[in-house]
Amino acid sequence: MLRYLSRRLAQAAVIVAFVAAISFALIHLAPGDPFSAIMDNPNVSETVRQTLRAQYGFDRPLPEQFVRYIGRLAHGDLGWSFSHDRTVVEVLGSALPNTLLLMGVALIGSFALGIFVALVQVARRESVTDHALSGVTLVLFSMPDFWFAILVLLVFTYWIPIFPVGGAVDPVTHEYMTLGARIADRLRHLVLPALTLTVLAVGTVARYQRAALIDVLPADYIRTARLKGLTERDILRRHALRNALLPVISLIGLSFPALLTGAFFIEKIFAWPGMGLAVVNAIGTRDYPLVVGGVIIGSIMVTLGSLLADMLYAWADPRLRGH
């Protein structure tokens, strides 16, 4: 277990190092100066431009730039965000908790709901219920995140206005609320974006879990359980599900990129002040360091997510636990 863990950790470190190298390539494959928005701005004085060029070392030979770039990254320096006038780390760091909250709720919610839907489907295999639910999960699976979020926004804030239009708190009254009211206010703002991301992710989980359950049903231990006289319900819950959960645990790691991408669109549409909103707004302001910072942080999140899922898998699978 410890050997496996340290090997997996080393792998993750190599991945992050490669990601850093790729981000360097991104910056240098761009035409001209990657900070052209600020470099071309006539209001920016020549001294500032020189300082920026020197700061990012654009006057040095490429190999030296690469070493300096990696060195800065290793010290947790992602550069300066022009549009926020703060460091990229500060901008993304303050937004990260909101994104993690959104993704965390959606991760737990979608796996709980997805596994439940799959159980219902497999308990009534090939019935109308099963086919109807398969249709629903297919639609959700094929749904472009941003379009679904727009529809949800349209229906639940404009047509049936039961939720606030956006943001994480009420912009005017939140400051004057009591503690309890503040928590209620936060929850009220969280519901719609979190639910949207949850529902979007349910399709994948349910389809995966349904297939995994159907895969284990022909196994000998299921036949044994049936011969022992267990009810179909008990067989499904105690025997089939326990074994069919393993592939779904590995799905946790695989679903991180989709969750993160979904969070980006949802944050934009619901004005949820997370990392996604910061990066997406940086597109409009051409705040290149902020976008590249988002790429790096996002990739680290995905890498950590898959590391976490692998550890969970190793812990849950008794065959791996001993090693």
Add this chain to the structure above:
Amino acid sequence: MPGQIQDSAATEPVRRRESAFAIGLRQILRKRSSRIALVILATIVLVGALAPLIAPYDPAAQPDIVALKNLPPSLAHPFGTDPYSRDVLSRVIYGARLSLTIGLLATWVSLTLGVFYGAVAGYAGGLVDGVMMRLLDALLAIPRLLLLLGILVAWPQFSVGALILFLGLTGWFGLSRIVRGQVLALKHAEFVTAAHALGASQWRILVRHLLPNLISPIVVAATLGVAHVIVLEAGLSYLGIGVPPPLASWGNIIQDGSDQVATLWWMSLFPGLFMVLTVMTLNVLGEALRDAYDRR
């Protein structure tokens, strides 16, 4: 080299390649859901292909920017009009053409790169394979949308061709891993040893003997890949960094109405419906193909 032996052997892979497609098609046509999906997809493709004949208006024309802007759906404009008084139905029809073309061409680029990279890594093995796979791990760790943002933001403006290229350049990682695994599994198979013994070159073995065995995962990846690219392109266009503006793609139309979602709901609803229908049919067909090949 012994011509007779080669001739008799040459008929074998050709026959098998044809039957891979034939089996795939026959299998998926057996399922009702795939037949429906195929009909819907064919209709949408036809609509896109015949856009100039079907579209009631010029998708770029702004006939009367004051009187005809932001009209809700009506008989004259079934999908309404946009803030520039353009007919949304016509734009959605032309959008089908553009979105499908981008999906197909970008997937073509991805397939070429993915097969090449995966085949080389799997066939080379050893250190080369190790380094190539670590690089792939890192590329797979960067969410594709983020990678595209990182690339595209740096360009002040770009053409549809460049967008297709970038979408293709970021879409081959998953496939190349599958190809590499297959090549690795097959490279010591007896028919490869036999070809080698007959004096076939490395390149010939790869192209003539190994690749035909990879047709099924490639077909599946292509079908699902087109669906993925369509969603990505729409998402990027929605964020204002995809298809350049006066052109109509499904994502672009939604972007044009995104400032006033509540009042211009028809601009989000209709192009989105077409997009979901296309992506869904592609997913249904891709999965049916995968099932068909798995069963074989």
